Amino acid sequence: MRDRDPDYEASAEYEYECLNCGTTVHAGSHPGGCDDCGTTMRNRRMPCE
Template sequence: MKTRDPDYDADADYEYECLKCGETVSASSHPGECDDCGSAMRNRRMPCE
């Protein structure tokens, strides 16, 4: 089984999701912490493994 990395475009907006409350935002760079609860955000295109 082959694995592949997700495509990356530095100028594109990506969706990020809060690991605690589930809030989502679109941004061109990592937003850091969630504005609602202060927890870490993750890029939704990356696997949760």
């Protein structure tokens, strides 16, 4: 079985999650740090591996 990258559409909004406090936001580009705790956010569609 071959791994494949998730589909990416530049104009779409994605859900980003803070791995420290769990805050989630929807944004069209990477939001940077969490507004609540300052930790870097990650796109929830990307695997945590």
